[in-house]
Amino acid sequence: MSKRKYGLGLSVMLAAGTLLAACGSDEETQETNGNSGEGSEPTEETADFSVAMVTDVGGVDDKSFNQSAWEGIQKFGEDNGLAQGDGGYDYLQSASDADYVTNLNNLVRRDFDVVFGIGFLMEAAVNDIAQQQPDAQLAIIDAVVDQPNVASVLFKEQEGAFLAGVAAALMSESKQIGFVGGMEIPVIERFEVGFLAGVEAVDPSIEVDVQYTGAFDKAELGKTTANRMYSEGVDIIFHAAGGTGNGVFAEAKERKTKDPDANVWVIGVDSDQYEEGAVGDTNVTLTSMLKRVDEAVYRISEAAMNGEFPGGQSTVYGLAEEGVGLADSRGAIPDDIMAQIEEFKQQIVDGEITVPETRE
Amino acid sequence: MGAFLEALYFIVPVSIAYAAPLIFVAIGGVFSEKSGVINIGLEGLMVMGAFVGIVFNLTFADQLGGSTIWFSLLAAMVVSGIFSLLHAVASISFRADQTISGVAINMLGVAIALFAVKLIYDKGQTDYVSEQFIRFDIPVLSDIPFIGPMFFSDVYSTSILAIAVAILAWFVIYKTPFGLRLRAVGEHPMAADTMGVKVNRMRYIAVVLSGMLAGIGGAAYAQSISYEFSHSTINGQGFMALAAMIFGKWHPLGAMGAALFFGLAQSLKIVGGSIDFIDQVPTVYLDILPYVLTILALAGFIGKASAPKAIGQPYIKGKR
Numbered sequence: 001m002s003k004r005k006y007g008l009g010l011s012v013m014l015a016a017g018t019l020l021a022a023c024g025s026d027e028e029t030q031e032t033n034g035n036s037g038e039g040s041e042p043t044e045e046t047a048d049f050s051v052a053m054v055t056d057v058g059g060v061d062d063k064s065f066n067q068s069a070w071e072g073i074q075k076f077g078e079d080n081g082l083a084q085g086d087g088g089y090d091y092l093q094s095a096s097d098a099d100y101v102t103n104l105n106n107l108v109r110r111d112f113d114v115v116f117g118i119g120f121l122m123e124a125a126v127n128d129i130a131q132q133q134p135d136a137q138l139a140i141i142d143a144v145v146d147q148p149n150v151a152s153v154l155f156k157e158q159e160g161a162f163l164a165g166v167a168a169a170l171m172s173e174s175k176q177i178g179f180v181g182g183m184e185i186p187v188i189e190r191f192e193v194g195f196l197a198g199v200e201a202v203d204p205s206i207e208v209d210v211q212y213t214g215a216f217d218k219a220e221l222g223k224t225t226a227n228r229m230y231s232e233g234v235d236i237i238f239h240a241a242g243g244t245g246n247g248v249f250a251e252a253k254e255r256k257t258k259d260p261d262a263n264v265w266v267i268g269v270d271s272d273q274y275e276e277g278a279v280g281d282t283n284v285t286l287t288s289m290l291k292r293v294d295e296a297v298y299r300i301s302e303a304a305m306n307g308e309f310p311g312g313q314s315t316v317y318g319l320a321e322e323g324v325g326l327a328d329s330r331g332a333i334p335d336d337i338m339a340q341i342e343e344f345k346q347q348i349v350d351g352e353i354t355v356p357e358t359r360e
Numbered sequence: 361m362g363a364f365l366e367a368l369y370f371i372v373p374v375s376i377a378y379a380a381p382l383i384f385v386a387i388g389g390v391f392s393e394k395s396g397v398i399n400i401g402l403e404g405l406m407v408m409g410a411f412v413g414i415v416f417n418l419t420f421a422d423q424l425g426g427s428t429i430w431f432s433l434l435a436a437m438v439v440s441g442i443f444s445l446l447h448a449v450a451s452i453s454f455r456a457d458q459t460i461s462g463v464a465i466n467m468l469g470v471a472i473a474l475f476a477v478k479l480i481y482d483k484g485q486t487d488y489v490s491e492q493f494i495r496f497d498i499p500v501l502s503d504i505p506f507i508g509p510m511f512f513s514d515v516y517s518t519s520i521l522a523i524a525v526a527i528l529a530w531f532v533i534y535k536t537p538f539g540l541r542l543r544a545v546g547e548h549p550m551a552a553d554t555m556g557v558k559v560n561r562m563r564y565i566a567v568v569l570s571g572m573l574a575g576i577g578g579a580a581y582a583q584s585i586s587y588e589f590s591h592s593t594i595n596g597q598g599f600m601a602l603a604a605m606i607f608g609k610w611h612p613l614g615a616m617g618a619a620l621f622f623g624l625a626q627s628l629k630i631v632g633g634s635i636d637f638i639d640q641v642p643t644v645y646l647d648i649l650p651y652v653l654t655i656l657a658l659a660g661f662i663g664k665a666s667a668p669k670a671i672g673q674p675y676i677k678g679k680r
Contacts, residue, residue, distance in 0.1 A: 060484070061485070214647060219593070224630050
């Protein structure tokens with residue numbers, strides 16, 4: 001069996017290697033093309049600043065926070081006339097947990113001014129590198145690293161999830177709502193707690209069916225869980241389960257395909273998951289709770305460029321900072337309900353409602 | 361009792377649906393290993409199947425409509441069958457270590473599939489397919505009380521196919537001359553050779569069969585559960601199938617039973633909360649159940665794990 005496990009490890013590594021090689025060459029060529037095309041135009045003043053990030057195992061196009069962070073960095077690079085590569089902006093992908101330290105170290109040694117570690121999985125690695133390289137400026141998303149040269153970025157997921165809960169409670173016809181979580185970790189708990197609070201704020205009589213699948217990459221578990229919930233009368237499921245959530249979408253889509261009148265909805269997470277919910281001409285995505293990692297990455301980079309790198313501080317992005325929010329529902333949520341959601345949002349921004357962060 | 365029945369009506373179809381892809385792959389494993397060739401490459405072959413199935417589905421859904429899913433299975437079967445030839449050539453003709461050759465297949469499978477996805481679609485995962493396997497109720501049979509809702513409602517056509525394949529495999533392996541030769545080659549290749557059985561040819565056939573079935577399993581999973589192909593679509597199911605094969609003691613029906621049992625453990629975990637007694641069991645135990653049972657089976661606690669005698673040994677003609 002050990003050989004098998006070893007084989008799995010090896011194959012995962014090789015696969016990610018291939019992936020990395022493929023995108024590296026691809027995007028570099030695009031970049032060169034872009035530069036030669038723009039050469040004649042007066043470009044913005046090129047800043048003498050560089051920024052890079054290390055993805056966690058999800059990869060740079062995970063349709064989730066790695067991708068979002070990379071989009072933020074790309075936007076920052078474009079806005080400041082940087083090119084991809086050394087002295088501009090870049091990323092490294094991690095094929096396994098063992099790569100975090102190596103990748104971070106690599107980027108620091110390549111003299112990037114700010115290096116982002118994306119995801120709470122990288123907490124320990126960022127902590128190590130911060131101590132080894134006291135002159136480097138590091139940032140971490142979704143975790144707090146207490147070092148003077150590390151900027152920590154947290155999100156008030158509970159505030160975004162609260163709005164998702166409000167939307168679900170107002171839209172639910174059966175008055176039964178589901179929540180599918182990945183692993184039971186503090187971040188996902190914030191989603192759960194905020195969501196429950198949002199539902200309760202609208203209608204305390206609604207029971208929310210909460211289930212954790214214990215994995216972020218098992219679509220079959222997500223599908224089975226969603227199947228059970230929909231079978232028991234739940235009509236809206238909010239998932240905070242990454243790839244497992246794909247199974248939730250799959251189940252909703254299957255029910256919608258079988259019976260176009262089926263009242264099943266999914267609320268997506270992290271990025272706008274409208275595309276995931278498409279069934280022919282209809283769509284099962286009610287809305288998505290956005291976590292604007294791109295926004296946070298952009299702001300930290302900007303602050304660092306202006307010499308105001310928030311080292312040693314934790315920055316928390318909530319509704320007020322536009323760090324979380326709901327995606328465009330594209331008509332799935334009628335205007336009068338949108339208005340009510342907007343009211344709740346305003347109350348949170350104004351501090352009239354404080355959304356709990358942990359289970360009591 | 362009512363709640364229990366309700367739960368049962370849910371658990372049984374869900375377990376079968378979960379098990380179906382595993383059954384295909386495990387049966388594939390049985391064919392290969394019965395002939396004496398270890399096939400750790402099942403995972404990689406399954407990845408290949410899922411990849412081909414999804415790409416084929418995306419490409420031809422417009423032309424083929426509702427029958428796309430079946431053609432995708434067929435395409436996945438053919439491509440994975442060809443892909444498994446690599447394993448066959450390395451481990452049979454060139455007598456490479458079968459475990460290592462299988463590991464190489466796993467590495468290659470994921471790498472090729474992801475590389476190709478990147479090349480074709482310029483992103484890390486494919487789009488969602490529009491044609492999928494959809495559950496249906498079998499007419500008349502699903503109206504039978506008790507049995508109907510349990511076995512004939514919410515059925516995937518892949519589940520029916522999987523069970524049919526398992527029974528067919530049992531028949532082929534234990535009731536036909538071909539099966540006898542297959543087993544002979546895996547138990548005592550020299551004796552088989554003396555009797556005029558072409559050992560290496562039998563083994564080639566068996567490995568390609570296992571590739572074909574693993575391909576079907578991968579495509580069935582992708583088209584009924586994930587609807588897309590990405591790096592995490594096939595993530596250990598091939599190894600689960602391998603475990604099911606071992607837990608099922610290299611017997612087609614045993615492997616099917618084991619896969620169904622793994623499915624049961626999964627669905628119990630999800631439905632467990634609403635059944636008395638089971639809601640007392642922490643979910644982590646249901647999580648690890650398949651793995652623990654496999655280890656126990658391997659360690660000989662559940663009867664004798666009876667691998668074919670000549671497994672893992674390349675056959676060299678004339679060598680004693």
